[in-house]
Structures are given as C-alpha cells and as structure tokens.
Amino acid sequence: MRVLGIEGTAWAASAAVYDNETDDVFIETDPYQPESGGIHPREAAEHMREAIPSVVETALSAATGPIDAVAFSRGPGLGPCLRVVGTAARALAQSLDVSLVGVNHMVAHLEIGRHRSGFDSPVCLNVSGANAHVLGYRNGRYRVLGETMDTGAGNAIDKFTRHVGWTHPGGPKVEEAANDGEYVDLPYVVKGMDFSFSGIMSAAKQAYDDGVPVEDVSRGLQETMFAMLTEVSERALSLTGRDELVVGGGVAQNERLQEMLREMADQRGANLHVPDPRFLGDNAGMIAVLGAMMAAAGETVAVEDSGIDADYRPDQVPVTWRPGEPPAPGGDRSDEIRGAEAVVTVEDGLVTKRRVPKTYRHPALDERLRRERTVEEARLTHDARRAGVPTPVLRDVDVRESTLVVEFVGERDLRDAVGTTRVQSVGEHLATIHGEGIVHGDPTTRNVRVDGPRTYLIDFGLGYYSRDVEDHAMDLHVFEQSLRGTADEPEPLVSAFEGAYADAGQDAVLDQLRAIEGRGRYQ
Ligand SMILES: C[C@@H](O)[C@H](NC(=O)OP(=O)(O)OC[C@H]1O[C@@H](n2cnc3c(N)ncnc32)[C@H](O)[C@@H]1O)C(=O)O
Ligand SMILES: [Fe+2]
Known part of the structure; x- marks a missing residue:
C-alpha cells in the first residue's frame, strides 16, 4: 500500500509518500519561519495555503506508483492551519478517488518510534512545541501517564528565547548556548509523573534580567527541564514494568536530552530508540506511516465526518491497528528492588532505601534533589503516621548518604x-x-x-x-x-x-x- 501523508499543524507544511511494502518514506517539507516573535496562527495558515500544494506535488512525483490512501493531521494543532490541511486532504482523496485517514498528530509522533524501533510495547516520551507527555499503551488506548501541567516543552524554551531576543525556533539556539554555559539552579517541579515548566521559565527570564549570562541560564534550563523529563520517563518505565522507551517530537532532537535518556535507560537495562531527526520534528512521514497502519486496519473516515479537532488528545483515539498487547511483565521479586529513584533492600523486616546518584543529572542538581527528598520523606512519613495514616515506622536517616531505614510494611x-x-x-x-x-x-x-x-x-x-x-x-x-x-x-x-x-x-x-x-x- 502507498499512502500520501499531509502535515500542517503548526509550522511544517509537509507531504510524504510511504510505501509499506518497501518501507520507504519520501518527505518534502517547507517550514514557516516567523520574522519575529513566535508562530502567528494566521500567518502560519497562510503559509500552509501557499506551501501545501507544492510539497504535495513534489511528494506525488516521487511516488513510484498509484496512491491508495490520503492521511492527514487532524489535530491537535492551530485551528486555522488544520483547516487548510483538512481541506487539501479531502480534495486530494476525492480527486484521486482513494480513502481518507484522519491521524492524531501526537499518536503519529509516538508510532513512528514504535514502527522504526520494532519494539513491542514501548513507553513513549513525546516532547514537542505545544506538548510534553509520557504515554503507555493499555487496553486499546494510549494512556497519558504524565504530562505538562502548563506549557509544552518547546514552547517553554521558545518563550525564553523570545525574551532574550532570539528568533524562532529557540530550541536549537538554547542547545548551542548551553554548551558554553555553567549550570545554574532553577525550580524543578515534578508531581508524580506530571510536571510543570512555568516556574522554570519565569525564573530563567528573571535570571537573565538579573545579568546571569545567557549561556548559563540556557545550561540550567536544559539540565533542569531534561532531568524532569528523564525522571518522569523512568517513573513511567518503572510503573508499567516495561523496558523499552521511544521519543518523539521536535525537542527530542536535542542531543543533551537524548544523552540523559540514554544514560537512564542503560542504567536500568532498558532500550531507548531515538528515531532519525527527519522523523522527530513535525513531518508528514510519520503521518503517512501511521496512516498506512490505520488504513490497513480499516480506520478510514468519510469526507463528511473528517472535521479537524484542535484539542485532539492521544487518549481519545481507539487503537485498532496494533496486534494484541504483549503480556504485562511480572513484578520484581528479588531482594534488591530498583525503583525509579532508589535502591531498596529488605532484611530482617527492615527496608533500607538509598537514593542513588543519577549520573544523567548535573551533580549539583542531583545532590540537591537527593538531599531534599530524603529529608522530606523522613519528615512526612513520620508526620502522616502521627495524623493517623498507616506509614512505615522510621528507624534511621542518613542525609549525607541519602539513606532511610524504615519498617517493612504490607505484602x-x-x-x-x-x-x-x-x-x-x-x-x-x-x-x-x-x-x-x-x-x-x-x-x-x-x-x-x-x-x-x-x-x-x-x-x-x-x-x-x-x-x-x-x-x-x-x-x-x-x-x-x-x-x-x-x-x-x-x-x-x-x-x-x-x-x-x-x-x-x-x-x-x-x-x-x-x-x-x-x-x-x-x-
Ligand atoms: C501540535 C503540533 O503542531 C506541535 N508540533 C510542534 O510543536 O512541532 P515539533 O517540530 O514537534 O517541535 C517544535 C519544537 O521543537 C523545538 N526544538 C527543535 N530543535 C530543538 C533542539 N535541538 N533542542 C530543543 N528544542 C528543539 C523547537 O524550539 C520547537 O519549540 C506538537 O507536536 O506539539
Ligand atoms: Fe509535533
């Protein structure tokens, strides 16, 4: 089957042809580059109107045979852009007389990694402009295990770079500047597997206004944001018991983020797959590949039902194109349990929990987090029990070693x-x-x-x-x-x-x- 994919949710006017017999993907992209400031929805839509016809033409002329389906990004994204792309996709499907597939852009960011890696059931970290979330698969849906409570990862970085006067997109510029910078502390906010970037962004802008060199702020920004993303990815692996991780989205092109994720994965014996850069930032290749899987599963849509959805969430999509779920892994039954952040040993009814250094984190950040968390855990475990909630009795605390000893509880x-x-x-x-x-x-x-x-x-x-x-x-x-x-x-x-x-x-x-x-x- 040969599928034409069309992408245009925000900045990339892109078309691709995917042939699922040869597994070849041809992609043609024409990016929108705002002259100043961030992405202006109306300007971006104007760019789509101009650029989509020609990228489609280039993709079609590279196709080695007839097209069997047209797939397009239905959302999430900027409404005005989505409408242009939706209209183009419907017209093409009708003129080529082939079926239409409406693709969720975030699921496409994820599926391209699963497809290229050949992994069975990976956890996925999606980090793009407008989004940041960790997904796992369960019972026919991609579940959001954790996500940003405010801004997407790329947009957070881009807001900082606008503040310092750099042009869009800011991500690559921060990456370059960070190489020459010294680490500075910024707020680190992780709640379970959710996280927040708004406090970091205000603090980063403030630090810059206070005269901290932009290279240092960039370094602190990357070290902090990416440590948070790596930590929640590790938590998601630990919670689901999976040992495969894929990444998606424009921010995943960042080499420091890739390095941190690789180090984390190596240390817990998990596999990380980072797709080729051409599949990370917005591109129609990922739309065509998922479109082919969906079309093969009969997931096509009638033109009259193919409206766009600017807030389309990945967990709204029934996943009918995947083979059955691989069995959930058994729990860890050994004496030494490696959780997401600590090594736990059980002996004589006592649990020793040591927060081991995480080498993917900057040493100063690592030290700060291990100390703070050890102190808080000791204090709150005790205070919660005094309030009448069953918690383990605390036997010993060693803050320097980030180690707690508590009573073993539960089965x-x-x-x-x-x-x-x-x-x-x-x-x-x-x-x-x-x-x-x-x-x-x-x-x-x-x-x-x-x-x-x-x-x-x-x-x-x-x-x-x-x-x-x-x-x-x-x-x-x-x-x-x-x-x-x-x-x-x-x-x-x-x-x-x-x-x-x-x-x-x-x-x-x-x-x-x-x-x-x-x-x-x-x-
Ligand atoms: C809804 C959809 O339109 C949106 N797409 C999107 O935001 O484009 P994407 O290509 O996935 O990501 C762009 C973001 O990726 C960041 N970026 C690109 N290269 C980067 C790098 N080397 N380091 C950090 N960020 C980078 C850019 O600054 C920008 O914020 C999304 O997926 O959320
Ligand atoms: Fe994207």
Whole structure:
C-alpha cells in the first residue's frame, strides 16, 4: 500500500509518500519561519495555503506508483492551519478517488518510534512545541501517564528565547548556548509523573534580567527541564514494568536530552530508540506511516465526518491497528528492588532505601534533589503516621548518604492487588493527610502497600506541606492517572476512590480536580 501523508499543524507544511511494502518514506517539507516573535496562527495558515500544494506535488512525483490512501493531521494543532490541511486532504482523496485517514498528530509522533524501533510495547516520551507527555499503551488506548501541567516543552524554551531576543525556533539556539554555559539552579517541579515548566521559565527570564549570562541560564534550563523529563520517563518505565522507551517530537532532537535518556535507560537495562531527526520534528512521514497502519486496519473516515479537532488528545483515539498487547511483565521479586529513584533492600523486616546518584543529572542538581527528598520523606512519613495514616515506622536517616531505614510494611504493591476497598482506604488516607496540610506528591499505585484490606502510604519523597487545594487535587489526579495506567477497569475504582475522598475530605478539592482535568494543555 502507498499512502500520501499531509502535515500542517503548526509550522511544517509537509507531504510524504510511504510505501509499506518497501518501507520507504519520501518527505518534502517547507517550514514557516516567523520574522519575529513566535508562530502567528494566521500567518502560519497562510503559509500552509501557499506551501501545501507544492510539497504535495513534489511528494506525488516521487511516488513510484498509484496512491491508495490520503492521511492527514487532524489535530491537535492551530485551528486555522488544520483547516487548510483538512481541506487539501479531502480534495486530494476525492480527486484521486482513494480513502481518507484522519491521524492524531501526537499518536503519529509516538508510532513512528514504535514502527522504526520494532519494539513491542514501548513507553513513549513525546516532547514537542505545544506538548510534553509520557504515554503507555493499555487496553486499546494510549494512556497519558504524565504530562505538562502548563506549557509544552518547546514552547517553554521558545518563550525564553523570545525574551532574550532570539528568533524562532529557540530550541536549537538554547542547545548551542548551553554548551558554553555553567549550570545554574532553577525550580524543578515534578508531581508524580506530571510536571510543570512555568516556574522554570519565569525564573530563567528573571535570571537573565538579573545579568546571569545567557549561556548559563540556557545550561540550567536544559539540565533542569531534561532531568524532569528523564525522571518522569523512568517513573513511567518503572510503573508499567516495561523496558523499552521511544521519543518523539521536535525537542527530542536535542542531543543533551537524548544523552540523559540514554544514560537512564542503560542504567536500568532498558532500550531507548531515538528515531532519525527527519522523523522527530513535525513531518508528514510519520503521518503517512501511521496512516498506512490505520488504513490497513480499516480506520478510514468519510469526507463528511473528517472535521479537524484542535484539542485532539492521544487518549481519545481507539487503537485498532496494533496486534494484541504483549503480556504485562511480572513484578520484581528479588531482594534488591530498583525503583525509579532508589535502591531498596529488605532484611530482617527492615527496608533500607538509598537514593542513588543519577549520573544523567548535573551533580549539583542531583545532590540537591537527593538531599531534599530524603529529608522530606523522613519528615512526612513520620508526620502522616502521627495524623493517623498507616506509614512505615522510621528507624534511621542518613542525609549525607541519602539513606532511610524504615519498617517493612504490607505484602505487595497496590498495583498488583487493586480493589474497591483498598482504593477507598487510599481516598481516606489522602483526605486525612490533606487535612493536616500534607501533600504526598507521588501517590501512585506503586507507592501504596497492601496487607489484606489495610493500605499503607509509602515514599513521601516528593511530598511537602501545603494547604492549597490545587496541590491536594494534584495528589488525586496522580493517583487516578496511575489507576488508569495500570488497572484493567479503572473507572469503577476511580469512582470508589473519589467517593471515599469526598466523605472524608473537602469538596473544593474534587472541584479543583475537575478543573485540572478540563484544563487546556495546548498553550
Ligand atoms: C501540535 C503540533 O503542531 C506541535 N508540533 C510542534 O510543536 O512541532 P515539533 O517540530 O514537534 O517541535 C517544535 C519544537 O521543537 C523545538 N526544538 C527543535 N530543535 C530543538 C533542539 N535541538 N533542542 C530543543 N528544542 C528543539 C523547537 O524550539 C520547537 O519549540 C506538537 O507536536 O506539539
Ligand atoms: Fe509535533
């Protein structure tokens, strides 16, 4: 089958022809380059109107035979651009008299990595202009395991470069400048597998305004943002028990990010695949490749139903083109358990947890995070138990060695034994600690231990004190995301969890949770 792909969600007017028998991909791209500032939606749409016909013509003339389907980016992206591309794709499908395939651009960023790597069931880190998220596959959908709570990765960097007067796109310029810079500290914000870039961006602009050399700010920016992305990727691998990682999106072209991810993957015995640069930034090749898989599975769309969707999320797409899911890996049963950030050994009913240095992080950042988290974990584990929530009793703390010794609790992780009563008790526990102004920070199903109906909260390393409803709601969001990422039928569990939280906690937190879920991520 030969598929014509068309991409034009933001800056790349691109067309490609993919032949699934030879696996050849021909791509022709004409980028939009704003003269000043960022991407202007109307200018970008004007660029699409001018450039799409000629890139399509070039792609078609490179095709070695007739086209069997036309695939196009249906969203997410800039509305005015999407409309131009949608119109062109419909007209082409009709004039060539072939079927039409509407592709989710974010799923395409992911699938190109899975396709090129040959991996079975990778976790995917998508880092592009308007997005940043970690996806895993479960029961016929790509699940968002974690994502930015505000700006996309590329847009965050581009906002900083606009502030310092550099032209769009800023990513490559920051990469170059960072090579000559010294690391500076910037806010590091990870909540479970979600993360935020807005605090870093304000701090980076402020540092520049205060006279810190732009090279140093660039270095700090990269080290901080990419360490966050690497950390959440590692958490996603750990939570899902998978050992394959692919990346996608324009920011994944950054060599420092690739280096950090490779180091993390090597150290945990996982495989990383970075697609060729031509498949990373926006390109129609990834649209054509996914289009071919979808067309082969019968996922075509009638012209009258092929409207665009500027907020199209990857988890809205029913994934019908993949073969069955490979079996979930068994849990780690050895004595030494390598979690996402610590090495845990169990002996004589005691657990020793050592936060090992992460060599992918800058040493200063690594030192700061291990120290802060060890101190917070000791303090909050203790305070939560005093508030009446089962947590392990603390036996020893060595901050210099980033090591804690606590009592062994529970028989297994909640991940491997989810059930209604247990998630209800987690709802009660979170309501209790929130009542004391304690935020857990990472309440995933792996950070809850179960013993019969009883549940224990462990691993308060990302926790802190706050009475802000947003912070409390994020705890609920993180827990629900992890239920959705690991349970076969998550929705009844989510309801039971929320019901128990509602009975014991504050309604305002649940209202805020709805606000978090409804928030547009495409800034
Ligand atoms: C919705 C869609 O239109 C959007 N696409 C998009 O943003 O284009 P993409 O090509 O995936 O990514 C562009 C971003 O990638 C950044 N970028 C490019 N090269 C970079 C580098 N070497 N280091 C860091 N960032 C880089 C640019 O600064 C820009 O922000 C998306 O996927 O979110
Ligand atoms: Fe993109």
